[in-house]
Amino acid sequence: MDDSLIDTEDLSLSRKSRLPGAGFFYPDSLDEEYADRRAREAIEGADVVVVADGDADGLGCVALLRERYDAALDVAPFEESLAARTDPDVADDEDDEDDEDREESPVGLVTASPHSLDAALERVAEYADPGVDVYVCDLCPDDESIAEVVGDIVDRAESTRWFDHHQWDDDVAAAVRDAGADLVIGDSDEECTADVTLRSLDYDFPDHLVDLAAVTRDHDLWIREDPRSDDVADYAHWASAEEYVTVVGQYGPALPDPVVDYLDQRRVEKQQLIEAAVDRAEMESVGPWTVGVTYGRCSQNEVAETLREQGADAAVIVKPAGSASIRGSDDFEHAHEVAGLVNGGGHPQAAGCKPDIYDDMLDYAHHWTTEGYATKQVILAAFEQVAHEVDE
Structure with a gap:
């Protein structure tokens, strides 16, 4: 190649x-x-x-x-x-x-x-x-x-x-x-x-x-x-x-x-990549939380901080390599629980994961061209499960 x-x-x-x-x-x-x-x-x-x-x-x-x-x-x-x-x-x-x-x-x-x-x-x-x-x-x-x-x-x-x-x-x-x-x-x-x-x-x-x-x-x-x-x-x-x-x-x-x-x-480039990821972000309602979800090569902490400033209780930053960072706030301290459901772990307000959903390069090609759609859905489903457990 x-x-x-x-x-x-x-x-x-x-x-x-x-x-x-x-x-x-x-x-x-x-x-x-x-x-x-x-x-x-x-x-x-x-x-x-x-x-x-x-x-x-x-x-x-x-x-x-x-x-x-x-x-x-x-x-x-x-x-x-x-x-x-x-x-x-x-x-x-x-x-x-x-x-x-x-x-x-x-x-x-x-x-x-x-x-x-x-x-x-x-x-x-x-x-x-x-x-x-x-x-x-x-x-x-x-x-x-x-x-x-x-x-x-x-x-x-x-x-x-x-x-x-x-x-x-x-x-x-x-x-x-x-x-x-x-x-x-x-x-x-x-x-x-x-x-x-x-x-x-x-x-x-x-x-x-x-x-x-x-x-x-x-x-x-x-x-x-x-x-x-x-x-x-x-x-x-x-x-x-x-x-x-x-x-x-x-x-x-x-x-x-x-x-x-x-x-x-x-x-200089770091800030440009942060802005690109923030521009792609969407806010999702999951249980009692607002979750900001985005995709891209970027500095996840700064992106998460910006999404929190925009009203997110938690942020999910999906990376092109297939992994994702999950960041919480004072209103969301379950990041490690979400990550634990999708092949990861970490802290209550900062965790990482890589869902086991990539079988071949076609899966990665789909990941890049859809800006991590499948990965986002798997992680949001984990948020739903954690929300249900918290509610119970």
Whole structure:
């Protein structure tokens, strides 16, 4: 297939917002091969291994752990790369040095999502040197089957600690603890995982990292009282994991000028994609709630906030890749219940899912050309079910 067909950079904004990124079209086998190679490079020879979610909260935990173990990377190469990225005289294919060419920290990082958590832990159990310290941050397993691989890691490691703030099933938490992991779960209404990590480590952290945890909480719990929280969230989303961890480890949430310039550039298109998704939104009445439903590649939190300002109790943002974000409000704290009915989970006011309705590429073609019609209907049906349960 011609690469230009999956490269959305030169598409109009309208078409770009309706299609997934190029990575969607790569076979899972290639992704798995790449993920395995990168994980092995990070794990083998490391003194400490961290498996973390790749968002600002999970990566903030990694920055804290690298500070704790005096294992931060040199920030200068990343700053040079950032400066080049915002220089209009530098071509796109010359603006960034590959992470593979940089030094590696003795605190190895393996990023994972809830769906890839099992595979990430299996790689730790296979590749980690005996006697390492292992941490899992900002990830919640779906069921008790995770306990087996956790036990394998515990047998291999010197210590195995797990920090999180999501809502855990009691049986899953008990299984992880019975396997030998030191599991600390914070109150998801009060703490982000960076908070949990900060208070769980016996270390006197510098002020800029204490501040980082507070700003991360402001974003992750959708408090939005600190304007810097949008900066760390956007930077974590757009930068590589190693770049983000290194830069915030050095500066905390007071991001340096090259990062600010980079964010300013990226936000022009970000705002346009937000506006496109908001323009497509429709308000649906489900039980006692008004649900704003839309489709597109966009920053779901900002779209959800706009829909709430327009009167929605909850917002559903369906993505071109087939997944969806569900965001609630003070009048709707059942997002995790809705997501749980459609192959997902999360928090009462913030959850994600990917309905199991895509059998082949024709289903995805229908998804793109109808702006997620089938996915929207499945999720709205889940809202109806939750509304019925609440009513009862």
